[in-house]
Amino acid sequence: MTGRARAVVVVASAALAAAFLVPAFAHLPPLDVYPGPYGDAVEPISLAERKTTNVTAAVAYDVRGFDTLGEETILVAAVAGVGMLLRPGKRKRHPPAAEDRVRDLQRALDASRPAVRLASADVLPVALVFGTYMTLHATQTPGGGFQGGAIIASAVTLIYLGWDYTAWSRLVSERWMDVVEAFGMLVFLALFLVPLALGQVFAANWMPLAKSGKLGSGGVMFVLNIGIALAVAAGFVLIVAEMLRELHEPEQPS
Amino acid sequence: MSPLELVAFLLVALAGGAVALERDPKRQVVALSFMGLVLALLFVVLQAPEVALSQLAVGGVLVPLLFLAALARTGQRREP
Amino acid sequence: MQLLPYLVAFWLFAVGMYGLSTTRNFIHATGSLAVVQASTYVMLLAIGFRRGGRAPVLYGVSRGAPIVDPIVQALALTDIVVGAAAAALILSFAVNAARRAGTLDPRELRAMRG
Numbered sequence: 001m002t003g004r005a006r007a008v009v010v011v012a013s014a015a016l017a018a019a020f021l022v023p024a025f026a027h028l029p030p031l032d033v034y035p036g037p038y039g040d041a042v043e044p045i046s047l048a049e050r051k052t053t054n055v056t057a058a059v060a061y062d063v064r065g066f067d068t069l070g071e072e073t074i075l076v077a078a079v080a081g082v083g084m085l086l087r088p089g090k091r092k093r094h095p096p097a098a099e100d101r102v103r104d105l106q107r108a109l110d111a112s113r114p115a116v117r118l119a120s121a122d123v124l125p126v127a128l129v130f131g132t133y134m135t136l137h138a139t140q141t142p143g144g145g146f147q148g149g150a151i152i153a154s155a156v157t158l159i160y161l162g163w164d165y166t167a168w169s170r171l172v173s174e175r176w177m178d179v180v181e182a183f184g185m186l187v188f189l190a191l192f193l194v195p196l197a198l199g200q201v202f203a204a205n206w207m208p209l210a211k212s213g214k215l216g217s218g219g220v221m222f223v224l225n226i227g228i229a230l231a232v233a234a235g236f237v238l239i240v241a242e243m244l245r246e247l248h249e250p251e252q253p254s
Numbered sequence: 255m256s257p258l259e260l261v262a263f264l265l266v267a268l269a270g271g272a273v274a275l276e277r278d279p280k281r282q283v284v285a286l287s288f289m290g291l292v293l294a295l296l297f298v299v300l301q302a303p304e305v306a307l308s309q310l311a312v313g314g315v316l317v318p319l320l321f322l323a324a325l326a327r328t329g330q331r332r333e334p
Numbered sequence: 335m336q337l338l339p340y341l342v343a344f345w346l347f348a349v350g351m352y353g354l355s356t357t358r359n360f361i362h363a364t365g366s367l368a369v370v371q372a373s374t375y376v377m378l379l380a381i382g383f384r385r386g387g388r389a390p391v392l393y394g395v396s397r398g399a400p401i402v403d404p405i406v407q408a409l410a411l412t413d414i415v416v417g418a419a420a421a422a423l424i425l426s427f428a429v430n431a432a433r434r435a436g437t438l439d440p441r442e443l444r445a446m447r448g
Contacts, residue, residue: 014348025340032385039403055390060408071412078419085426142303150311243323270346270369274353279361301389324425328432
């Protein structure tokens, strides 16, 4: 099918779908109104039973923690998939030829951007601390394991953006990122399996709950968020590391 | 609907159209980053701070970085 | 005007699908997929919004204040991370395809498979 014919088919299908959907949208509640019972049912659970002031975190990591387990598994599987796709079967790591090294050095010197380096050096530690803060205070203020982990991963990529690939490959070790990611996933699974040994249901909140507003409120959620942040940060850093290695150390044709 | 929400929704529609209809991948990455930012803004307007934080970090930094790395890698092949 | 959020969600879905089906570059296809996923975020959060509702964080807030729906926010959170993971995977597919077949055009890749 030619490109023009395909475009016509898509636009016609969209028009047909719109003819059905737009009258259906008129029956949905308008933006101002939220009629559903579930959101209002969750709020008292979050504060009274879990002592968590961040209701979204209580939903994501406790009430519907099983979904988060699935999401975490998806992320780990994606990291494994990327690693498998970008890591060829057997390849001898050829050391870069002399002219390649000179060219890289020349490029690095030409592209020396002191302003970017300064900005990266300033932002990196602040972002790391901010990501850690967000992870630890998941149950009180907006934030959590995913957000904190993503921010930590973004901060680590600043090493590549502010300096160059040599600094990145020296400071970021893929093997250690593998270990950290697996450890985070293990913490997650262990926290969900322990209540089975204690005679409770899977993924029950078995740790003691501190007063709401304190760091340990939410029980299991505190340690769970740390595990999630480790897994997410290491996972994203791994994906970026694989891509960058594919970019800077391309496979030499044998 | 307040003007703020109206503007946020329209910006998202505009950004989404720009990303999908821009054929040049290099320009599309910039549009993608802009869409991530505008989406985070919409999430804040809709009172969803957690989602906005996640979208900012993931859709604003990490995904465009992956796009750029993939682009650079596939652009490399055309050199020789 | 009341339909605007849902219309925006439909527009994002439709234009993303259009970009996806008429693409000539795998990486452009991944970007269009991100637009399609954005339509689901908009839809979810528009359903959960309530006029006068606060963000679902009760830190230092008096009890009984109406909040927006936290469940759809948890769903959207999951959605964002999964979307990023899928984009990373598709991009590595594209890089791999370019490495093996030398092209990023989906139409040419199909021809080479035969």
